[in-house]
Amino acid sequence: MSKREADQSALKKALDSDWPQIQKRLIEKAAEEAGQAKPHEPYWTTGEDGRRTLNYSPDSWWLQHFDERDVLLGLPGVAVMHTQHWHTGAAVSTIHDAYNMRRATSAGECFAEDDILAHIERFARGQFVAIRTSGPGAGHAVGMATTMRTTRPPTAPILSWIEAIGDLQLAAHEPAGDWLYGAEMAVRHMYRRKGIGTGLYRARFDLVRSLNLRGWYAVGMLMGYKAHAGALDVVEYGERVIAGEIADPTVTMQMNRGFRAVSVVPDYDDEPQAGDAGVLIVWDNPDYVEGGESG
Numbered sequence: 001m002s003k004r005e006a007d008q009s010a011l012k013k014a015l016d017s018d019w020p021q022i023q024k025r026l027i028e029k030a031a032e033e034a035g036q037a038k039p040h041e042p043y044w045t046t047g048e049d050g051r052r053t054l055n056y057s058p059d060s061w062w063l064q065h066f067d068e069r070d071v072l073l074g075l076p077g078v079a080v081m082h083t084q085h086w087h088t089g090a091a092v093s094t095i096h097d098a099y100n101m102r103r104a105t106s107a108g109e110c111f112a113e114d115d116i117l118a119h120i121e122r123f124a125r126g127q128f129v130a131i132r133t134s135g136p137g138a139g140h141a142v143g144m145a146t147t148m149r150t151t152r153p154p155t156a157p158i159l160s161w162i163e164a165i166g167d168l169q170l171a172a173h174e175p176a177g178d179w180l181y182g183a184e185m186a187v188r189h190m191y192r193r194k195g196i197g198t199g200l201y202r203a204r205f206d207l208v209r210s211l212n213l214r215g216w217y218a219v220g221m222l223m224g225y226k227a228h229a230g231a232l233d234v235v236e237y238g239e240r241v242i243a244g245e246i247a248d249p250t251v252t253m254q255m256n257r258g259f260r261a262v263s264v265v266p267d268y269d270d271e272p273q274a275g276d277a278g279v280l281i282v283w284d285n286p287d288y289v290e291g292g293e294s295g
C-alpha cells in the first residue's frame, strides 16, 4: 500500500468509526450539562406564538436511528429519504442557502421548522430530504423537497405560490387530490451538480406512480433571469427558455428531467432573482390508471 493509500484508508477509518464515537460522547456530555435526561430523544419547545422549535441533533438521530431500509434512493455519500422531524432545521437552512436568504429577513416568507413539522404531519409521503451519509455532518439535510396533493389540474388558472399552497403549512393539501403539486425544492450550493436534485425528482416520480396520481405539476422559478434582466423582460426570457434558446439553471434542469414546459407564469412568487416569475411545468404519469388503486 502506498503512503497516499495508507493516508486515505486512515482518514476513512477515522470518519467512519472514530468520528461517530466522538460525536456520541460530545452529544451525551452536552445533554448532561444541560440536565437533559435522554440525550438522543427529540423534544420541542413551543414559543408564545404557538410555533414549535425542535431541540435535537441530527447527529444524534443518525447515530441512534439511521436505517438503510428508510433510504428511497442512494447516491455516493448522500441518501434520499422521507423528511423526519430531526431534519427540519437542516431542511430550513438548505432553503436559506439555496435562495441566498438571510434567516432574520426570511421569517414568514419561506418555510420555518414548525412549517416543515406541519408538512410531515399533513402528508409525510410527500416530504423528502437528501442527507449526507458519511463523515462529519452525516444525517444532515443538504437537499429538500416539499409536495402536496391537489384536485386542481394544471389546466386551471395558475394561482400564485401562496394561494396554491394555502399557507406555509400547506393548508391547501387535499389528501385525495389526483395531482401532485411541487411546493418547494432546494439543494445547497456546495452540493449542486452531483445528481441530488435529479434524485429528489426520481423519488417524487416514484411517489406519483405509487399513488396512481394523474401527474405532477409545479411552477419552476426562472432563477437565471437576473443575468438577462437588462436585455429581456421576464416573459420573453421565459419563452426563450421554453423554446430551448436559453438555458435556465432551474427550469431547463426540470425540462431535462422529463417535465414539459407549458407557459410563463408572471408574478408567481416574490423572488427577485427570477423576476418573480416561473414556468408551468407538467409531468403526466404514463402509468396512471383511471379508477385504479392508490398505493
Ligand SMILES: CC(C)(COP(=O)(O)OP(=O)(O)OC[C@H]1O[C@@H](n2cnc3c(N)ncnc32)[C@H](O)[C@@H]1OP(=O)(O)O)[C@@H](O)C(=O)NCCC(=O)NCCS
Residues within 6 Å of the ligand: 098, 099, 184, 185, 186, 187, 188, 191, 192, 193, 194, 195, 196, 197, 198, 199, 219, 220, 221, 223, 249, 250, 252, 253, 254, 256
Ligand atoms: C434546481 C436545483 C434544485 C438543482 O439541484 P442539483 O442537485 O444541482 O441538480 P442535479 O445535480 O441533479 O442536476 C443539475 C445539473 O447537473 C448535472 N449533473 C448531475 N450530476 C453531475 C455530475 N456528477 N457532474 C456534472 N454534472 C452533473 C445534471 O445533469 C444537470 O444538468 P442538465 O440539466 O444539463 O442535465 C438547484 O440548483 C437549486 O436548489 N436551485 C435553487 C432553488 C431552486 O431553483 N429551486 C427550484 C424552484 S422551482
